[in-house]
Amino acid sequence: MFKTSLLLLLLTLSPATFATTIQSSICEPVSAPVFTIQDSTTTATTEIVSGTTSSNISVSVQRNTQHIATLTSDEAGAFSLQVSLAPGSNSFTATSTNSCGSASSQDPIIITRTLQQNTESPITPITTASSAEEPIEQEVTPTIPSTTTKPDAITLRITVPSGAIGTSASTLITSDESVFLKGMSHPSAHIEISNNDIKVADLTAASDGSFGVLIPLSKGTNILTIHASFAGVSTTQILTYIRNEKETPQFTALTIAGVALVGVASVGLILHNKLHLKHKSKRGR
C-alpha cells in the first residue's frame, strides 16, 4: 500500500495545456480607389476630391507622398475629402485596405494650383550646386504665424449639411447613407472623427483651417465625435445623426378635389410631386 501510494505520487504530473484560436478573415477583393476631381487646374486653395472604392473600407489619402487623411468609404464605396492645395503641382494617391491587409493603390491624380496675379508670392525656385541648371521647385505653403506657436485655445465650427432635419441643437435626422461634414478649425489642426466610438476619419485641416470629409452613417443613431487638436491644445464637438430607412411613402388619406395628401415617409426623403392615380369605377348593382 505504501509503495503504491508513493509511486502514484511520483507519477502524477499534471498535463500542460494551451488554448489557441484559429481565425480566418475572408475578405472581399479590394477595388482600387478611383478619384473624381472638380478641376485639374485651379486657383483655389482647397478642393474636394471624391472617389469610389470597395464599400466600408479604410482609405488612406496621400498628397505628394505625404499621408494627409484616413477615412472610411460608405456603403456605396464613395469617399470624399476636402484637401488643401499648395501652389504648383499637387499629386494625390489613395490606398484602400481591408481587414485582410490587402491594399490597392491607383495612379496619382494631379491638381495644379495656379497663382492669382499679384495676390500670392510666386513659387521660389531653389538651385543646388549639384544641379544648377535644373531648378528644383519647392512647395511654398502660405505662412500663417498662428500655426507656428501653441495657441491658447482652438476653435472648431461644424457646418451642418443641408438635407438633414434638426430635432435639437446637435441632433439631426437623415435618410442618407453618408454625410459630408465640413468645418473650420485651427490651420493645420489634426481632425479626428469617430462614429459611435469607432474612428472613421483622420485628417489635417487646410492652411486656412477648413476641412471636409464624407462620413458614412449606419442605420440608427450615429454619434459623431469631432476632435480637433493642434500643438497639444484640443477641443471636441459631438453631433448626433439619426439615419432612418428610406421607406416608400404610405398615404393614409387622399382628397382629390382639395388636393390634400396625408401620409408617412422617412424624414429627409424628398417626395416628388408625381402622382399616379388609378381610377376604378364601381357600377351599382
Place this chain on the structure above:
Amino acid sequence: MKRYTQHLLVLAILALSLLTPAISSAIPGDYGAGAYGACTYNTCGITVTSDSVVNINVTPGSSTTCTTQKDSVVVTTDSPTGYSLSMKSNTSSSNLTGSSAAFIPPTSGTQASPTALAANTWGYRVDSLASFGSGPTIASSNTAPSAATFAAVPTSAQTAASLATTSAVANPGIITPVWFGICTNTATPADTYSTGITFTAVVN
C-alpha cells in the same frame, strides 16, 4: 490502525518534498543541483505555449485562393523521459464558424491519409509527421492551391491528434511547427471565421 500510519507516512514524505528545495537553497554549493524523482531540481513540471491567435486570412480571387500560416508550439520539460504533444478542437465541431450561419468545414484528410485542401476547407499539417510528407511548408497568403496535404483537427469528442513524442529532456523547449491552411473561393461569404483548439503536453 496500520493503514492510518501508512497514510500519515505518505503525507509526511509529501510535506518533506515540498520543504526540501528551501532547505537545499540554504546550503552553499548545493543550489541548483540534485534530483527529485524523474525531474531535475526545481523543474519537475511541463509547459506548452504557442501563438494565442493564428490568422489565416484570405481575399479570394476569381479562382480558389489559399493561405497557410505557422503556429510554433513550444514544449519545455526536464523530464528525462520526454513528452507527448497533442491537439484537438475545443468544441464538438471542427468548423470555422462565422458571425452568421456560414461556416468553413475541415478537410476530409486525416493524419494517416492527409489530402490537399479543396476549396472552402481548412486543416493542419506537421512536416514529416505521419503521412504528411517532409515539406518544407512555407508561409503564404492568397496563393493558388498547393500540393501540400492537410488533415482535419479532431473534434473535442475525438481522440486528440498526436503531434510530437520525445524521449529526452526538452530544456530549452522544443518547437513543433504546426501549419494551418485554408482555401476559399467566392462561395464563402466575407466574414471572420474562427474556432478554438487546445494543445496538450504530458511528460512520458
